[in-house]
Amino acid sequence: MSRVVLFVCPHGAAKSRLAAAFFAGVAPPGWRATTAGLDPGPALSPTAARLLAGTEAEAFLDPAPPRAIASVASPDRVVGIDCAPDGATDRWELRHREFDAAMRDELRARAEALATELGDG
Numbered sequence: 001m002s003r004v005v006l007f008v009c010p011h012g013a014a015k016s017r018l019a020a021a022f023f024a025g026v027a028p029p030g031w032r033a034t035t036a037g038l039d040p041g042p043a044l045s046p047t048a049a050r051l052l053a054g055t056e057a058e059a060f061l062d063p064a065p066p067r068a069i070a071s072v073a074s075p076d077r078v079v080g081i082d083c084a085p086d087g088a089t090d091r092w093e094l095r096h097r098e099f100d101a102a103m104r105d106e107l108r109a110r111a112e113a114l115a116t117e118l119g120d121g
Helices: 015-026 046-052 101-120
Strands: 003-009 031-037 077-081 090-092
Touching: 003 015, 003 101, 015 031, 015 046, 015 077, 015 101, 046 101, 077 101
Parallel strands: 003 031, 003 077, 077 090
Antiparallel strands: none
């Protein structure tokens, strides 16, 4: 059975999707990623898809509509990205506020660092 990292952002449509895709690409054995939103948006952000296009993480982007946190049963880690969901074990306040390549690269670095931490644990 795999362990789950739940990435949460305000709408579950962009930042959490990028983080989960990058994490999934380097996840340690036995770990997987999923996403949710505090106030789920109607659809995946087209900007998220554009920012992942051509990266190694593009294949891991979940195209499903955003979901509520309550729909994810018993995650092992909860990462709040620019938000503070109940039960968060990690909170990432991003330095880069514009939804652009700099934010994408920050999310990639943080997701890879989390995968390394979990792989060492």
